[in-house]
Amino acid sequence: MNDFNPNILAFCCNWCSYAGADLAGVNRLQMPPNVNVVRVMCSASVKPEYVFKAISQGIDGVLVLGCHIGDCHYLTGNHRTAKRIPLAAKILDKVGIDSRRVRLDWVSAAEGEKFQKVVTEFVEEMRSLGPNPMKEVRF
Amino acid sequence: MLLERVDNPGKLRFDVPYQMAMILTKINRFVKEGKIAIVARRCDEKAIAELVKRDLLDGSRLELIGLACSAEQVEACRCTDPCPSRVDIGQPSEPVKDDQNFAGMLDMSLEDRLDFWINQFRKCNKCFGCTLNCPVCFCDECLLEEKTFAPDKGIPPGLTFHLIRTVHLADKCVECGECERSCPVDIPLLSLRKMVNRDMKKMFNYVSGDPERMSPLLTTLEGDPMEDDPNVC
Numbered sequence: 001m002n003d004f005n006p007n008i009l010a011f012c013c014n015w016c017s018y019a020g021a022d023l024a025g026v027n028r029l030q031m032p033p034n035v036n037v038v039r040v041m042c043s044a045s046v047k048p049e050y051v052f053k054a055i056s057q058g059i060d061g062v063l064v065l066g067c068h069i070g071d072c073h074y075l076t077g078n079h080r081t082a083k084r085i086p087l088a089a090k091i092l093d094k095v096g097i098d099s100r101r102v103r104l105d106w107v108s109a110a111e112g113e114k115f116q117k118v119v120t121e122f123v124e125e126m127r128s129l130g131p132n133p134m135k136e137v138r139f
Numbered sequence: 140m141l142l143e144r145v146d147n148p149g150k151l152r153f154d155v156p157y158q159m160a161m162i163l164t165k166i167n168r169f170v171k172e173g174k175i176a177i178v179a180r181r182c183d184e185k186a187i188a189e190l191v192k193r194d195l196l197d198g199s200r201l202e203l204i205g206l207a208c209s210a211e212q213v214e215a216c217r218c219t220d221p222c223p224s225r226v227d228i229g230q231p232s233e234p235v236k237d238d239q240n241f242a243g244m245l246d247m248s249l250e251d252r253l254d255f256w257i258n259q260f261r262k263c264n265k266c267f268g269c270t271l272n273c274p275v276c277f278c279d280e281c282l283l284e285e286k287t288f289a290p291d292k293g294i295p296p297g298l299t300f301h302l303i304r305t306v307h308l309a310d311k312c313v314e315c316g317e318c319e320r321s322c323p324v325d326i327p328l329l330s331l332r333k334m335v336n337r338d339m340k341k342m343f344n345y346v347s348g349d350p351e352r353m354s355p356l357l358t359t360l361e362g363d364p365m366e367d368d369p370n371v372c
Contacts, residue, residue, distance in 0.1 A: 048302075048303075048306045049282065049288055049299070049303050049306070052288075052298070052299045052302040052303060052306070053288055053299050056297060056298040056299045056302070069360065076359045076365055079358075079359040079360045079365075080356070080359075080365065082360060083342075083343070083355055083356055083360075084306075084356055086342065087306065087309055087338070087339070087342065087356070088306060090335070090338045090342070091302060091305050091306055091309070091335055091338075092302070093249075094252075094305075094331060094334050094335060094338075095252065095253060095256040095298070095301075095302065095331075096247075096249045096250065096251070096252030096253025096254070096255070096256055097249070097253060098249055133250065133253055134298065137253075137257055137298075139257075139260070139261060139295050139296075139297045139298070
């Protein structure tokens with residue numbers, strides 16, 4: 001058994017995914033405690049800059065959760081997320097950081113179970129990937 | 140350049156060592172009326188198209204004089220699209236064949252690639268040459284001059300600095316190679332830009348410099364424009 005405990009940052013949108021996380025908590029769904037949730041007003045406010053900063057400071061994985069396409073509180077906010085987060089992952093891959101360390105998923109306010117599933121899967125994946133190589137790098 | 144009196148036009152240089160689009164944005168501020176003629180290579184033309192799309196230049200006031208790059212220039216930029224839409228000066232040269240794996244950069248394992256880029260970025264002394272000479276870097280207040288993402292003191296500035304430049308240029312880089320040429324420590328920035336541009340082509344079928352289509356990062360999934368200001372990074 002791999003006993004590495006990844007440190008994970010989850011950006012949750014205020015209107016859907018944060019409420020989904022809340023629902024998961026209220027329902028007492030079990031999930032790994034490795035996730036630090038940051039509440040943002042919309043997943044579109046998660047600029048790629050934030051992802052890069054987190055990764056280059058040694059966080060093991062970044063999870064960006066937003067409303068399903070079409071359900072955004074700001075109408076087209078998550079369209080922007082859907083394009084820029086995969087691009088950020090591609091750029092990380094180009095400089096040698098596994099693009100699986102950044103994941104985008106949609107969790108609505110009613111999907112407490114999906115939140116649990118996404119978090120558990122992501123933590124397991126990061127556990128198998130091992131620590132972020134940027135942790136060892138000193139500029 | 141504004142020439143008031145031409146004494147010796149025989150000494151005019153055609154191997155433009157600058158990005159003309161950059162000079163154009165500067166001139167545009169004080170030449171309020173009339174047309175501006177500009178000698179433009181293919182990359183200048185594309186950079187101007189990007190600026191016009193974002194309403195930073197008035198396209199109807201511009202007259203482009205197409206300049207074809209020489210074979211040596213094409214070779215130096217590893218340019219795959221060297222021929223302007225209208226050639227007025229020079230002979231068009233053949234484009235360089237697209238290097239599929241960037242001289243082995245994409246064949247390396249992830250660990251080796253990270254090692255390679257970290258060693259390259261360690262050389263950076265944060266001179267901002269790549270930013271200042273970039274024809275499509277147009278923000279008035281640069282995010283990189285803030286201490287949020289790049290430390291305000293100390294060099295090298297770290298990985299975030301370079302990744303932010305990469306993502307900001309992802310939808311506008313015209314592969315002019317000015318960043319690599321102006322880099323005093325020879326970081327292979329052009330290769331990184333080309334790799335990301337190829338990803339943009341794969342993901343959104345978008346090539347920067349397209350005079351019609353707005354950047355996919357500024358439109359919805361259906362391709363409609365978003366409401367906000369396109370002049371932000």
